[in-house]
Amino acid sequence: MAAAAFSAYAQGATVVKTIEIRGTKNVSKEAVQAAMTRLAVGKVFTRADADSDEESVFNIGLFKDVKISSRDQAGETEVFVDVAENPVINEVRVLGNTVVSTEKITAMVLQVQTLGRIWNNRNGGAIRDAIVAAYNKEGTFAQLLALEPDPEVPGALLISMLEPTVGEITFVGLGRTKASTIKRMIKTRPGEVYRQTQWQNDLLELVGTQWFEKIEPEPPQATERPGVFNLKTTVAEAKTAQIGAGVAIDPSSRLVGNVYWSDSNFRGSGQNVGVNLSQAAAGGGPSAELAYSNRFFDRWNTSFSAQVFSKVVYNFVGSGTDTFGGRQDDEFSERRTGLSVSFNRPLTKETRAGLGITAQSIKTINLREGVSSTEFLQQDGDLAYLSLNYDIDTRRPITEPFYGRFIRFQVEPGFSNITKIGGSVAADTEVLGKSSFLRSSVEFRQYWSKPLKQGEAFDKPRPVVAFRAKYGTISGKVPFYEQFFLGGSSSLRGYDNQRFWGSQTFMTSLEYRYPLQKSFNIVGFVDYGGAWNGYGRLRDYSQSDKIKLYMGYGLGAAFKTPLGPIRIDFGVSQEGKIRTHFAFGTSF
Numbered sequence: 001m002a003a004a005a006f007s008a009y010a011q012g013a014t015v016v017k018t019i020e021i022r023g024t025k026n027v028s029k030e031a032v033q034a035a036m037t038r039l040a041v042g043k044v045f046t047r048a049d050a051d052s053d054e055e056s057v058f059n060i061g062l063f064k065d066v067k068i069s070s071r072d073q074a075g076e077t078e079v080f081v082d083v084a085e086n087p088v089i090n091e092v093r094v095l096g097n098t099v100v101s102t103e104k105i106t107a108m109v110l111q112v113q114t115l116g117r118i119w120n121n122r123n124g125g126a127i128r129d130a131i132v133a134a135y136n137k138e139g140t141f142a143q144l145l146a147l148e149p150d151p152e153v154p155g156a157l158l159i160s161m162l163e164p165t166v167g168e169i170t171f172v173g174l175g176r177t178k179a180s181t182i183k184r185m186i187k188t189r190p191g192e193v194y195r196q197t198q199w200q201n202d203l204l205e206l207v208g209t210q211w212f213e214k215i216e217p218e219p220p221q222a223t224e225r226p227g228v229f230n231l232k233t234t235v236a237e238a239k240t241a242q243i244g245a246g247v248a249i250d251p252s253s254r255l256v257g258n259v260y261w262s263d264s265n266f267r268g269s270g271q272n273v274g275v276n277l278s279q280a281a282a283g284g285g286p287s288a289e290l291a292y293s294n295r296f297f298d299r300w301n302t303s304f305s306a307q308v309f310s311k312v313v314y315n316f317v318g319s320g321t322d323t324f325g326g327r328q329d330d331e332f333s334e335r336r337t338g339l340s341v342s343f344n345r346p347l348t349k350e351t352r353a354g355l356g357i358t359a360q361s362i363k364t365i366n367l368r369e370g371v372s373s374t375e376f377l378q379q380d381g382d383l384a385y386l387s388l389n390y391d392i393d394t395r396r397p398i399t400e401p402f403y404g405r406f407i408r409f410q411v412e413p414g415f416s417n418i419t420k421i422g423g424s425v426a427a428d429t430e431v432l433g434k435s436s437f438l439r440s441s442v443e444f445r446q447y448w449s450k451p452l453k454q455g456e457a458f459d460k461p462r463p464v465v466a467f468r469a470k471y472g473t474i475s476g477k478v479p480f481y482e483q484f485f486l487g488g489s490s491s492l493r494g495y496d497n498q499r500f501w502g503s504q505t506f507m508t509s510l511e512y513r514y515p516l517q518k519s520f521n522i523v524g525f526v527d528y529g530g531a532w533n534g535y536g537r538l539r540d541y542s543q544s545d546k547i548k549l550y551m552g553y554g555l556g557a558a559f560k561t562p563l564g565p566i567r568i569d570f571g572v573s574q575e576g577k578i579r580t581h582f583a584f585g586t587s588f
Contacts, residue, residue, distance in 0.1 A: 013044045017076035023083040026118050027062050032081060035060055045070060045077040053081075061122035062086055064149075086119040090155040096145070097161050099193055100134045105159060108134070119149050119157060131159075139197025140164060143227065164194040167223050167230040175237055177211055178268045184296050185209075185270070187349065194220060194229055200452060201396050203233065208397025211265045213238040240265040255281040270295050280312065284333050284365050287311035302345040310337040312365070315377070315481070316498055316538060332376040332423070333366045334481070342387065350394050356387040362479075364422075375539055378422035379431060379479045385414030385439070395447060400565075400586060402449040402464045412439040416479050425536045430477055437476030444469045445588060461515030467508070468588045470529075474503040484531045489581035492527045494552030494571030496579070499541060502534030506549065511587065519560035525569070525587070527552040550574055558586065 016039060021029040035056045038049035050068045058066040065084040070077045092109050094102040108130040112123045124147050135142050143162040150158035169190060171182055186202035188195070203217055214236035220229035241263040247255065262274035272293040279286045293305035313334045338360025346352045364378040389410040395401035414437050421432060448465040472484050486492045487499030491507055507529030513521050530549040537543070556569035569581040 014072055014075060014077040016041050016043055016045045017073070017078055019079045019081065021081045021083070023085065025085055026088065027060075027083070027085055031060065032057055032083065036081070039068075039079055045079065050079070057081065057083065059122075061120040062118050064121075086121070087149045087155055088116065089113060089119045089149065089157045090115055091153075091157070093150055093153060093156045093158050095158070095160040096163060097142070099138045099140055099142070099163060099195075100131070104134060105131060109157065109159070113157070124148075127159075131161075139195040140193055141196075162227045164220070165228045166190050166192055166194045167225070167228045170230070170232045171235055172232065173235040173237065176240075176268045177237060177265060177270075181265075181268060181270045181296070182206070184301065188231070194231075199231065204396040204452075205398065206235075208399040209265070209270075210399065211238060211240055212236060257281075280314065284312035284314075284335065297343070300345060302343055304341075304343055306339065306341045308339045310335065316496075332364055332378070335363050335365050336360045350392055352391050352393065354387065354389040354391070357384070358387070359384040362481075376423040377425050377480055377536060377538060378420065379418050379425060379481070380420040381416060381418035381479070383414065383416045383479060383482070385412050385482075387412050395445075401445075401447045401466075402462055403447050403451075405447070406443075406445040408441075408443045410441050410443075413437075414439065414478065414482065416482075418479060424538055425480055428480075428535060431479060435477045437474060437478040437482070439472065439474045439478070439482070441470060441472035443471075461518050461521070463515065464511075464513045466511045466513065466588065468510075469508045470506070472505045478503075480536045483534050486529055486531045489567065489569060489583035490587070492529055492550060492552050493525065493554060493556075493569050493581055494527070494573035494577070494579055495550065496541075500531040500543065500550070501536070502531035502543065504533050504547070505529065505531040506547070509588065513558070521558040523556040523558055523567075523569070523587075525554060525556060525571075527571075554578075556581075 019033070019036075019039065019041060021032050024032065036053040037056060038052045039045065043049075050070065054066050054068045057063065057068075062085060063083045064086050067082045069080045069082070071080070072078075092106045094105050097105060109123075109127055111130070112126045113120065128144060128147060131142070131144065141164060143164075144159075145162055146158050146160040148158060150156040166188060167190060169183075169186075169188065171179065174182070185205055188199050188202050199217075203215055206212060206215055212235045215233060216235070217231070217233040220231060222229055241261075243261045245257075245259040247257050256278050257280075258276060258278035260274070260276045262272070262276075264272045266273045272291070274289075274291045276289045276291075277286060278288075287310065289307060289309040289311060291305070291307045293303065295301075295303045297304035313336055315333060338358065340356060340358040342354060342356030344352055344354040359382075361382050363380050364376075387410065389408055391409075392405070392407040394404035395406050396404050415434070416431070416437070417434050418431050421428065425431075444467075446467045449462045474483065483501045483503060484505035485498045485501045486505060486507060487495040488497035492499070507527070509525060509527045511523055511525045513523050515521050528549060528551045530544075530547065532544045532547050534543055551574045552571045554569060554571040556567055559566045565585050567581075567583045567585075567587065569583070569587075571579050571581060573579070
């Protein structure tokens with residue numbers, strides 16, 4: 001039976017007599033023949049082998065169509081390979097792109113496809129991957145409608161894209177906050193290209209305002225119009241107005257009674273208004289401060305802030321558990337009365353420039369009459385200075401960042417008119433009268449955390465590594481308290497308040513912030529820095545004319561309260577002394 005079957009197969013089979021390749025112009029027939037591994041002259045012809053070789057020739061990538069046919073003649077088969085070559089590419093046409101430039105896309109094409117050569121289909125995958133990566137880098141995507149030789153323009157490669165466009169932007173749950181306020185805050189606009197990164201940053205900006213208890217964005221919703229997506233977010237508003245009275249410990253570790261009222265979203269407009277009245281147990285009289293800020297001062301999104309104040313500043317007091325209580329002959333403070341005004345305008349999405357002015361009158365208070373001790377500092381008079389700054393800011397969110405960086409270049413030309421000096425600076429008569437100075441600084445901050453995942457809550461607490469470095473220098477003669485000071489909760493923890501001072505300073509801080517709850521973080525920190533080349537002396541505070549840096553480290557806790565963030569830091573100096581620091585707000 002096997003012999004009979006073989007005999008029947010042999011009688012029906014035909015042998016390839018000839019193979020003719022037709023349609024080649026720029027591709028050699030030898031290249032086509034080399035791709036055919038199943039059909040050959042003298043071999044039995046089968047349709048399965050023809051289909052296989054047809055696919056192999058097409059996979060060369062140089063043809064838009066390949067057909068293998070056959071014709072039987074006198075017990076033999078003639079094979080015909082008909083190919084339609086791709087055109088020679090002499091130019092690249094890009095349509096529908098706005099995010100990634102035509103020049104960039106053309107450069108991607110030329111990395112794999114040489115002009116003046118026949119188009120190779122296999123280059124399409126590499127070009128497609130490069131375009132997708134370029135759009136991802138810009139925080140968006142695009143649908144590739146065509147990547148092929150242009151049927152209407154001979155010799156051109158057509159790349160056509162459909163970029164996603166923002167349709168309607170809707171916030172559900174707004175009550176007090178005006179929709180126009182949200183519209184001015186976010187950078188995403190209807191009719192513009194949808195950028196996922198930008199939309200995420202917009203939502204993080206809303207988180208940073210602390211106007212909302214909940215922000216839940218939905219995935220972009222496709223519409224009937226091709227490539228157009230609507231954006232919808234559900235929010236739950238938080239209380240932004242606070243009024244109250246109480247007793248607290250201020251950053252200088254003095255017992256303070258205060259009455260306050262503030263609203264960080266006044267009448268739903270995004271404006272911040274606040275009044276604070278306080279009285280410290282240490283004396284010196286009441287302190288009063290009226291503050292106002294408007295982040296939408298004009299149509300260019302210039303922010304404006306102003307403060308009017310008459311407050312008591314307690315100098316060289318302890319920090320936390322380390323105070324200088326018990327020495328009444330050296331209690332001295334300052335009353336500073338004045339105002340400050342500043343404007344800040346964005347230049348690009350990541351840069352802005354600021355201009356401010358501060359003017360104040362300074363008078364030393366709490367001096368004990370009849371005491372001959374010189375363990376105090378007195379420089380009374382008037383002070384005014386400009387603040388000019390240029391910022392590069394990619395932090396998100398601004399208030400409590402978990403990623404991005406901040407760089408600030410700042411110069412502060414100032415003028416002083418000191419009319420009365422005393423205490424340990426009584427001999428420094430150079431500062432008496434009118435003087436000018438220039439204070440300059442550069443500051444860098446960087447924040448790291450795990451990237452925000454798709455669909456993850458924007459207000460979810462996350463571990464953060466934060467780093468800060470700052471250098472400052474002063475030229476000219478400045479009043480004593482306008483030098484750079486380090487030590488205490490805001491700078492070098494583990495040391496007394498204002499422990500080091502000078503006309504030059506360098507400071508670095510590294511923190512690891514780990515959330516235990518939404519409103520409670522534990523913090524590990526290391527501070528390293530110093531200030532030098534200053535003037536004036538006080539108690540046993542030795543200073544240095546040359547650069548000398550100190551280290552502090554420790555653990556802390558940060559709490560979110562209706563009054564704002566509160567910190568308690570337990571710092572250890574490099575001598576091993578432990579100090580507890582209290583502060584309002586985040587460290588940086």
